[in-house]
Amino acid sequence: MTEPKLPWSVQENPLLCQWIDLSEPGIARVFSAKVEIGQGIVTAVTQIAAEELRLPMSKVVVVSGDTRCCPNESYTAGSMSIEIGGTSVRMACAEARKAIVERAARMLDAEESRVTADGGLILLDGAPSRLDYWQVAGEVDWKRPITGTAPFTAPESSTYLGRNVARLDLPAKVAGAAFIHDLELPGMLHGRVLRPPSYGARLGSLDRSAVEHLPGVVKIWQSGDFVGVCCEREYQAVKALEALRVGAAWIESEVSSDTRSWRELLPTLRSIDSETEAGERLAGAANVRRLSATYSRPPIAHASMAPSCAVAIYDEGRLTVWTNSQGVFPLRGALASALGLDEARVAVIHVQGAGVYGHNGADDVALDAALLARQVPSRPVRIQWNREDELAWSPLGSPMVVEIESAVSPAGDIVDWSTEIWSGPHGQRPRARGPVNLLAAAHVDPPIPFPEAYEVLSGFAGGARNSEPGYDMPHRKIVLHSLPGLPFRTSALRTLGGYANVFATESFMDELADAAGADPVEFRLRYLSDPRARRVIETAVRLAGWQSNAERGTGRASGIGFARYKNTAAYVAVIANVEVHQDVRVAKVVGAVDAGLVINPDGVVNQIEGGILQSISWTLKEQVVFDGRRVTTRTWEEYPILRFDEVPELEVGLIERPDCPPLGVGEAAQGPAAAAVANAVARALDFRIRDLPITRERIVAASAAASA
Amino acid sequence: MSTTHTIVVNRQPHRVTVDHYETPLLYVLRDDLGLKGTRFGCGNGSCGSCTVLVDGHAERSCELPVWSIEGKSVTTIEGLGTLDRPHPLQRALIDFQAGQCGYCLSGIIMTAAELIGTGAEPSREKIVAALDANLCRCGAHTRIVKAIEAAWKASIQGAAR
Numbered sequence: 048m049t050e051p052k053l054p055w056s057v058q059e060n061p062l063l064c065q066w067i068d069l070s071e072p073g074i075a076r077v078f079s080a081k082v083e084i085g086q087g088i089v090t091a092v093t094q095i096a097a098e099e100l101r102l103p104m105s106k107v108v109v110v111s112g113d114t115r116c117c118p119n120e121s122y123t124a125g126s127m128s129i130e131i132g133g134t135s136v137r138m139a140c141a142e143a144r145k146a147i148v149e150r151a152a153r154m155l156d157a158e159e160s161r162v163t164a165d166g167g168l169i170l171l172d173g174a175p176s177r178l179d180y181w182q183v184a185g186e187v188d189w190k191r192p193i194t195g196t197a198p199f200t201a202p203e204s205s206t207y208l209g210r211n212v213a214r215l216d217l218p219a220k221v222a223g224a225a226f227i228h229d230l231e232l233p234g235m236l237h238g239r240v241l242r243p244p245s246y247g248a249r250l251g252s253l254d255r256s257a258v259e260h261l262p263g264v265v266k267i268w269q270s271g272d273f274v275g276v277c278c279e280r281e282y283q284a285v286k287a288l289e290a291l292r293v294g295a296a297w298i299e300s301e302v303s304s305d306t307r308s309w310r311e312l313l314p315t316l317r318s319i320d321s322e323t324e325a326g327e328r329l330a331g332a333a334n335v336r337r338l339s340a341t342y343s344r345p346p347i348a349h350a351s352m353a354p355s356c357a358v359a360i361y362d363e364g365r366l367t368v369w370t371n372s373q374g375v376f377p378l379r380g381a382l383a384s385a386l387g388l389d390e391a392r393v394a395v396i397h398v399q400g401a402g403v404y405g406h407n408g409a410d411d412v413a414l415d416a417a418l419l420a421r422q423v424p425s426r427p428v429r430i431q432w433n434r435e436d437e438l439a440w441s442p443l444g445s446p447m448v449v450e451i452e453s454a455v456s457p458a459g460d461i462v463d464w465s466t467e468i469w470s471g472p473h474g475q476r477p478r479a480r481g482p483v484n485l486l487a488a489a490h491v492d493p494p495i496p497f498p499e500a501y502e503v504l505s506g507f508a509g510g511a512r513n514s515e516p517g518y519d520m521p522h523r524k525i526v527l528h529s530l531p532g533l534p535f536r537t538s539a540l541r542t543l544g545g546y547a548n549v550f551a552t553e554s555f556m557d558e559l560a561d562a563a564g565a566d567p568v569e570f571r572l573r574y575l576s577d578p579r580a581r582r583v584i585e586t587a588v589r590l591a592g593w594q595s596n597a598e599r600g601t602g603r604a605s606g607i608g609f610a611r612y613k614n615t616a617a618y619v620a621v622i623a624n625v626e627v628h629q630d631v632r633v634a635k636v637v638g639a640v641d642a643g644l645v646i647n648p649d650g651v652v653n654q655i656e657g658g659i660l661q662s663i664s665w666t667l668k669e670q671v672v673f674d675g676r677r678v679t680t681r682t683w684e685e686y687p688i689l690r691f692d693e694v695p696e697l698e699v700g701l702i703e704r705p706d707c708p709p710l711g712v713g714e715a716a717q718g719p720a721a722a723a724v725a726n727a728v729a730r731a732l733d734f735r736i737r738d739l740p741i742t743r744e745r746i747v748a749a750s751a752a753a754s755a
Numbered sequence: 756m757s758t759t760h761t762i763v764v765n766r767q768p769h770r771v772t773v774d775h776y777e778t779p780l781l782y783v784l785r786d787d788l789g790l791k792g793t794r795f796g797c798g799n800g801s802c803g804s805c806t807v808l809v810d811g812h813a814e815r816s817c818e819l820p821v822w823s824i825e826g827k828s829v830t831t832i833e834g835l836g837t838l839d840r841p842h843p844l845q846r847a848l849i850d851f852q853a854g855q856c857g858y859c860l861s862g863i864i865m866t867a868a869e870l871i872g873t874g875a876e877p878s879r880e881k882i883v884a885a886l887d888a889n890l891c892r893c894g895a896h897t898r899i900v901k902a903i904e905a906a907w908k909a910s911i912q913g914a915a916r
Contacts (some may be wrong), residue, residue: 084856085855085856085857085893086855087855213849213852214852214854216857217848217849217852217854217857218838218849219838220854220856220857220858220860220861221832221841221845221848221849221854221857221860221861221864222792222832222833222836222837222838222841222845223790223791223792223832223833223861224791224792225792225857226794226858228791228794228795229785229791231789231791237786262757262774262775263774280774280782280786281782281785281786282773282774282775282778282779282782282786283774283775285782286774286775350892351856351858351892352796352802352804352856352858352859352890352891352892353794353795353796353804353858354795354796399856400856400858401856401858401892402855402856402858402892402893403856404892431795433798434796434797434798434799434802649852650852653852653855653895653898654855656894656895656897656898657855657893657894657895658894659894660894660896660897661892661893661894664894682797682799682801683797683801683802683890684801688890688892689894689896690887690890691882691883691886691887691889691891691896691899691900692883692884692887694883694896694897694900696897697897
């Protein structure tokens, strides 16, 4: 018999006691490091645990993201929380129930086959025995390793899996305090950090005199280019920061004077190159038509609704931090390194924040809070960024240029395919490179600068995510030009490179279809033998009422985009209907998704809807502007996002496959949605815009070029 | 120089002292009155996260000096409804699972509360127009609009009973 394959999280945290605690009668505590970031994970994990423990959800308490008691599952990222974290909890809970039943059988002196568990009771021959879970739990050895041999509840007989359970966290969020921002600890101080005005700026001098005597100021702390202030009340801190800003003299320098577009600029930058090639070019095809096209996207911002916030207390050499970081364990290590503390003396506790779409400022503000808390021992310090710093100093999604070249034969066969990508790094999370990787660490004296970051195809290569076209082709070549020298910090933002790569691949598939004189849907299906891929496209086509022979250049059109996220997660097809005059109006969007076993169908639909809308916002509106010194898009006016009156009608079709493993959906819709909109715009205008975002200015310029 | 103001929040009078005359209502609500459901988003009134009702009108509390609401009546999300006795808008947002991270929702609820408070049936266009200055980053917009439509119907039925 082969050993069952254990998910990564179980391999790293093999003991049952790392996942479950039944020491309090009536309650099952389940531990997970996968944290709520607005995606509904805590509800889904509670469903999974309740299912396998055969307990009502009300008896299951999921404790998530607390380094004091949770398993170290690294980050909540990559759409893997259900696939890896959820499966791990499922395995642990199934095994816990099995262990309890086995032990109960011995305590009842009965054959195991006669003993079952339901609702926390131990049943003997289907009737309640004298034992419940918690009486038996005291007799079970919880330090046993998880073997993965306990069977899961079959989907068809499950109570909670595949059910629309309402989000557990939502009621509090519509009624009052619910977020890290709302945490109030006794004696808590409110702090602010004075960020440099630009990337290369150094602090020349700081006049504290106008600040020291302001009401409520408890501490002003400067170290190198880092300046922070702590006050008794929050608005005092706002005013103190204003005064600090006036009193600070910075020496600024240009870090890049190149003002070319990203499309022109990125291929000229120093790069670390890697490539892969697979298959053989189709031989013998004559009269092939060769095409190439280049696409780009600008840097984009997380633009979370809330500015980053954290609370820290430093007491007798121990540091405790409350944060909405996606990775409490890596953050703990980074904080310990930055502060020169033993990791065992640092606790990091997750508290929910506003939507987290990747590596934003949550980790950085935790170090801000920790640094200032150390200056006022035994008093909790709450730090909140302002909107301007949130948009300017959070890591950005990297600008990217993607060039694709391919050839089709007269018979419509794809002869070869090559994708060349220029991108900054997408993985600069704390501890992903070097011991720290936090903003304030690079500003204090002595600084811990950000290490040079780049990606190669043989390792973690966020820039190449989804660069592999998911179609049947005889040959493909991928070249990644990783750019370590971008003048600003880039890191993980929802889909990493997947958004730009799917936008490019799926735009190019339409360009190839045009060259072959084929309908875009029919052309894609020619190269898709995977039945699950075909089915999502066919479902979207059916829901949207796709018309293959629609006229072009009428100002109205439909477009399609398809991808399987990471080539391993959920399959999504999106069809967008647009109307284009000078602006693009997306009238209706239909999505179809296959995510394997679905824990919470409405939760999946909600994620896909949100992914589509966020992608439309990126695709039509968003670009971070960098003027050579600083990010200048620092307010909602300068960095507009999708508004209510720009939101299309939405419909999402869910293809349920309860017999297949669950697949992550949080990042699955963004690439296909971008491509669907871009392809629709291209059909509506009868010319294509290959640089994002597709703004009025770009449409006007491309229109002039097309008619010239 | 500190100043003291008498304000009415959720039907309760409060005397509050602020160190800076222009202190926005938002900070008084959150820090002095402990009403954390009103949220900071941008500080310049452009995202709607901090919306409260002032004499029934949706206002941005992040740029509303506390002195300016003396003699007026402020309602925050906590005054609109509670988990035990939710307002139809709170009920409907939960029913429609109209949220992902939920940070924008209290401001959106307060904006919609003004609309619903008029008693006139809000068309979808009116709802969308009312929410023009409320931002949502997660993409819960379509569910939010549907929930507000349902909340209006529920509030009319509730009033008729």
